[in-house]
Amino acid sequence: xxxxxxxxxxxxxxxxxxxxxxxxxxxxxxxxxxxxxxxxxxxxxxxxxxxxxxxxxxxxxxxxxxxxxxxxxxxxxxxxxxxxxxxxxxxxxxxxxxxxxxxxxxxxxxxxxxxxxxxxxxxxxxxxxxxxxxxxxxxxxxxxxxxxxxxxxxxxxxxxxxxxxxxxxxxxxxxxxxxxxxxxxxxxxxxxxxxxxxxxxxxxxxxxxxxxxxxxxxxxxxxxxxxxxxxxxxxxxxxxxxxxxxxxxxxxxxxxxxxxxxxxxxxxxxxxxxxxxxxxxxxxxx
Ligand code: A3P
Numbered sequence: 001x002x003x004x005x006x007x008x009x010x011x012x013x014x015x016x017x018x019x020x021x022x023x024x025x026x027x028x029x030x031x032x033x034x035x036x037x038x039x040x041x042x043x044x045x046x047x048x049x050x051x052x053x054x055x056x057x058x059x060x061x062x063x064x065x066x067x068x069x070x071x072x073x074x075x076x077x078x079x080x081x082x083x084x085x086x087x088x089x090x091x092x093x094x095x096x097x098x099x100x101x102x103x104x105x106x107x108x109x110x111x112x113x114x115x116x117x118x119x120x121x122x123x124x125x126x127x128x129x130x131x132x133x134x135x136x137x138x139x140x141x142x143x144x145x146x147x148x149x150x151x152x153x154x155x156x157x158x159x160x161x162x163x164x165x166x167x168x169x170x171x172x173x174x175x176x177x178x179x180x181x182x183x184x185x186x187x188x189x190x191x192x193x194x195x196x197x198x199x200x201x202x203x204x205x206x207x208x209x210x211x212x213x214x215x216x217x218x219x220x221x222x223x224x225x226x227x228x229x230x231x232x233x234x235x236x237x238x239x240x241x242x243x244x245x246x247x248x249x250x251x252x253x254x255x256x257x258x259x260x261x262x263x264x265x266x267x268x269x270x271x272x273x274x275x276x277x278x279x280x281x282x283x284x285x286x
Contacts, residue, residue, distance in 0.1 A: 001134065001152040002141040003159060011101060011161035014139045017080055023104065026079035030106045035093040036114035037202065039075055042166045043099050043159060044129035045121035046184040048246070051075040052218040052229055053187075053195060054095045054117070057204055061213030071229045078106075099160045102169035114178065115202065118170050121184035122284035123163050124255030124267060127153050129248065131258070136244045138237060150263060154270050164274040171278060183283040185252050191215045220250035252284065 004015040008023045039054055041047040048071055055066055055074050075095040076086040131149050134140035143149045156162030173179040180201045187194045195214050199206050216222060223229040224247040231239055231246035239246065
C-alpha cells in the first residue's frame with residue numbers, strides 16, 4: 001500500500017493529511033468537552049455512515065444540516081491538518097471523528113465525561129473497501145496487486161497502522177460506560193435497532209417518526225443521492241470522481257469477490273493468531 005507517510009510513535013500517518021504537530025495537538029493539547037461525542041473507527045469501517053446517523057440523531061431526525069453542510073465538515077477528524085479551522089464551526093454537542101488508535105487518543109478524553117462510539121467492520125471488507133479507495137484518494141498510489149495490498153494490511157503498513165492493534169487497543173475500553181461499540185454488519189442488519197441503541201447510549205429521546213427519519217436519511221441510497229454526504233463536493237484533485245465513488249457498494253461480504261480461497265484461509269489463520277488474546281467474537285464472524 002503505497003502513500004507518502006511518516007511514522008509517529010510507531011504508527012503510519014499521511015504526509016499532507018497529518019503532521020507531527022497535528023498529532024501532538026490531538027493527543028496532548030486538544031480539550032475535550034464533557035458533552036463531546038467521538039466517532040472513532042479504523043478507516044473504511046463505516047465512519048461516514050456513523051457521521052450521518054449521529055448528526056441526524058443530534059437534530060432529532062431533521063435533515064437541514066445534513067443537506068447543507070458537507071459530511072467532512074459536520075464531524076471533522078480532529079487529528080488532521082485543518083481541523084482547528086473547522087473546529088470553530090462546530091456546535092455543541094460536538095460530534096468529532098477520529099481514526100486514531102487508542103494509545104494516541106486525546107489524553108483529556110480520559111478525564112472527561114465525553115463519549116466514544118467505535119464502529120468496526122469485517123476486516124476482509126475493510127481491505128476491499130480500502131483497495132478500491134486507493135484508486136480515488138489522492139494520497140495513495142493506485143494499488144494494482146491485491147496480494148501485496150493484503151500483506152501490507154496484515155503487516156500494519158497502512159494509514160493509521162495495524163487494524164488488529166486498533167481493535168485490540170480500543171477494546172480495552174469495552175466495559176467503560178462512556179464507550180459504545182457496534183459493527184457495520186449490525187448497522188446493515190438492523191439499522192433501526194442500532195439507532196435506538198445509539199439514542200439510548202447518548203441519552204437522546206426520539207419519537208418513532210424521528211427515528212424513522214434518521215434511518216431513512218442515513219441509508220446508503222439516501223447518502224449516495226445527498227451531495228453533502230457523497231463526497232462529490234470534494235475537489236477532483238483530492239478525490240478522483242471519474243475512477244470510483246466514495247459510497248461504492250455499501251454491502252457486507254464483497255471480500256468474496258476479491259479473495260482467493262488461499263488468501264481467505266491465510267487471512268483466517270493470521271486473524272486467529274493475532275486476535276487470540278482478545279477473547280471476543282464480533283457480529284461479522286460466522
Ligand atoms: P464500500 O467501499 O465497501 O462500499 P468510511 O466512511 O469509514 O470511509 O467507510 C466507507 C465504506 O462505508 C464504503 O464501503 C461505503 O460505501 C460504506 N458506507 C457509507 N455509507 C454507508 C451506508 N449508509 N450504508 C452502508 N454502507 C455505507
